[in-house]
Amino acid sequence: MLSFIFRRLGLLIPTFFGITLLTFGLIRMIPGDPVEVMVGERTLDPQMHADAMHRLGLDKPLYAQYIDYISNLLHGNLGESLVTKSSVWVEFKTLFPATLELALAAMLFAVVFGLLAGVTAAIKRGSILDHGVMGISLTGFSMPIFWWGLILIMFFSVKLGWTPVSGRLDLAYDITPRTGFMLIDTWLAEAADPAANAGAFKDALMHLILPAIVLGTIPLAVIARMTRSSMLEVLREDYVRTARAKGLSPARVIFVHTLRNALIPVLTVIGLQVGTLMGGAVLTETIFSWPGIGKWLIDAISRRDYPVVQNGILIVATLVIVTNFIVDILYGVANPRIRHAK
Amino acid sequence: MSLLEIKNLSVEFGSQHNPFRAVEGLDLTVEQGEIVGIVGESGSGKSVTMMAMMGLLEGQGRIVADTLQFDGKDLLTISARERRKIVGKDIAMIFQDPMTSLNPSYTVGYQIMEVLKIHQGLRGAALKQRALELMEMVEIPAAASRLAAYPHQLSGGMSQRVVIAMAIACSPKLLIADEPTTALDVTIQAQIMDLLVNLQKSQNMALIMITHDLAVVAEVAHKVAVMYAGQVAEMAKVPGIFRKPAHPYTEALLKSIPEHSKGAHRLSTLAGIVPGQYDRPSGCLLSPRCPYVQDKCKAQRPGLTAIEGGVVRCHYPITAKEA
Known part of the structure; x- marks a missing residue:
């Protein structure tokens, strides 16, 4: 197991280099530079432009800029935003809990309903329920996030008025961020001062529901389909027949003897969805004006804020890689045959 | 009263309009402590009968029977x-x-x-103790340490012992x-058979042994049911059925044992295959393959008739000669 972990860690080094090259290259391929974007439509004196570029160190040849970037990285320096002048790491730390809260809520939604839908479809194979569930999940999978988000806002927020349109919390509340998770912060605030913060938790929850559904739709569809096919495969196994022959209840046969084995491939898929989730977060946060790293990165790209784009994406990529790594280890926990393999 | 009594059991698969009868009109009784062998080719309905009785067909097969009783309880x-x-x-x-x-x-x-937990409500130390006892009963060496083993860490023979313990x-x-x-390997086969027969004696349980291996049946069973295309062709006591097979199919099965063809150039076989879903003859199911076939066999399906020590499904049972 230990050698397995080290081998996987060794593979990460080239991956990281690939990511730095990609982000470094791509952001510089977009026309315009940070100075031009900052100045906007006003005409810019070429001499001032050159001075500004020199101050930012962007007049150096590309290879020199890349070497600077990597050497900074190796010193643990993630740089500063060209626009706000504050540290990329500090900005990330402030914004990340919002994205994490959204992603966790979306994942919870996707896993709970995805597993339920997949298991139901597998047990009732070939029934209307099966076709219905799978049809809906295919629709969900093919739905463009921005369109789906807008439709939900139109219906639930604008027409029915059930949920707020955007943001994380109503402006009427003034909550001190302690954990950065709005649900926890409002809970604490309500407990500390019930009079001033009445209803804050519910308000935060209502703000979270729509974006979580939008972001969780694709992972839900993928998990449901994977669970269904995996369940159907395991249901045909001899050991499921053995479990029935032992006189176990149908619930025990399904959840203890079938689902446990069917979950192994589903777990991998859930891990892979973390990448999709981060990509989806960028769109979802933009639609719902959710102040997380997705929106932060989009803004950084439009401002050509090179350090934020490069290192922001690097951090997000690292998170995705680390999650998949953890999933690989969990895979061993769920499957004794892998755990014992030398 | 018999421990198990099956009368006229049929199991159908497929649609209502176009059903396939995997088992047709099967009768079988098993007494307490009796060993019954069920033999027949693949697809003759041996396993399906047992699965139907245990309710393991899970709504895939339609089960019809006059009687399906176990230990006084009506399983239907x-x-x-x-x-x-x-x-x-x-x-x-x-x-x-x-x-x-x-x-x-x-x-x-x-x-x-x-x-043990589900059926006997055992918990804690008693539960573990009983599991250990069972592992020892099926002669698994180092039983205590094997309790924590996963199936992939055991050989086929060991796994089968665990299944038996369960x-x-x-x-x-x-x-x-x-x-x-x-x-299983041939050497392990003998060990597992011995174990099963010993357990049958010590626990005084009835044992239904579904097998292709006539030699095993001849050695241990009290009674044998020979199945062909979902029907019982012949059911009779051991050793009578081996000495004087009444059904041509039983005779053919016995002839196909290699030991019985010593000195011959070719192993004796019964030409043809078990008729499938769409090509079942209107007469006796064996008629296309039977060496003694007569006109009546092609026209009319035989029912079960009593013979000495059992029943046979044949218009012209073999009676005269000793096999």
Whole structure:
């Protein structure tokens, strides 16, 4: 197991280099530079432009800029935003809990309903329920996030008025961020001062529901389909027949003897969805004006804020890689045959 | 009263309009402590009969019978919940391939203890003690340490012993062994057979042995049912059925044992295959393959008639000569 972990860690080094090259290259391929974007439509004196570029160190040849970037990285320096002048790491730390809260809520939604839908479809194979569930999940999978988000806002927020349109919390509340998770912060605030913060938790929850559904739709569809096919495969196994022959209840046969084995491939898929989730977060946060790293990165790209784009994406990529790594280890926990393999 | 009584059992698969009868009009009785062998080619309905009785067909097959009684309980009208109290406790089953019959995600100990927990409500130390006893009963060496082993860490023979331990956990009245040795090495086969027969004696349970191996049946069984295309062709006591087979199919099966063809150039075989879903003859099901076929056989299906020590489904049972 230990050698397995080290081998996987060794593979990460080239991956990281690939990511730095990609982000470094791509952001510089977009026309315009940070100075031009900052100045906007006003005409810019070429001499001032050159001075500004020199101050930012962007007049150096590309290879020199890349070497600077990597050497900074190796010193643990993630740089500063060209626009706000504050540290990329500090900005990330402030914004990340919002994205994490959204992603966790979306994942919870996707896993709970995805597993339920997949298991139901597998047990009732070939029934209307099966076709219905799978049809809906295919629709969900093919739905463009921005369109789906807008439709939900139109219906639930604008027409029915059930949920707020955007943001994380109503402006009427003034909550001190302690954990950065709005649900926890409002809970604490309500407990500390019930009079001033009445209803804050519910308000935060209502703000979270729509974006979580939008972001969780694709992972839900993928998990449901994977669970269904995996369940159907395991249901045909001899050991499921053995479990029935032992006189176990149908619930025990399904959840203890079938689902446990069917979950192994589903777990991998859930891990892979973390990448999709981060990509989806960028769109979802933009639609719902959710102040997380997705929106932060989009803004950084439009401002050509090179350090934020490069290192922001690097951090997000690292998170995705680390999650998949953890999933690989969990895979061993769920499957004794892998755990014992030398 | 017999322990198990099956009368006129039929199992159908497929649609209502175009059903396939895997088992047709099957009669079988098993007494307490009796060993019954069921032999027949693949697809003759041996396993399906047993699965139907245990309720393992899960709504895929339609089951019809005049009588399906176990230990005084009517398995046809019983609720699924009531049936689950019997299955795994009073009737237990051992399957063909031990390597795939155990759940790979749980330890051997867990899977044995699960039966004890569900049916006998054992808990804690008593539970573990009983599981250990069972492992020792099926002669698994170093039983205590093997409780924590996962199925993939055991050989085929060891796995089959675990499956047997699981099956006899609640001292069943009837044990069904569905080709318990087919997937094992020849040397291990003999050990497992010995173990099963010894357990049958010490636990005084009835044993239904589904097998291709006539030699095994001849050695241990009290009674043999020969199945062909979903029907019982002949059912009679041992050793009578081996000395004087009444059905041409039984005779052909016995002739195809290699030991019986010593000195011959070719092994004796019965030409043709078991008729499938669409090509079942209107007369006797064996008529296209039977060496003694007559006109009546092609026209009319024979019913079961009593012979000495059993029943046979043939218009012209072989009576005169000794096989």
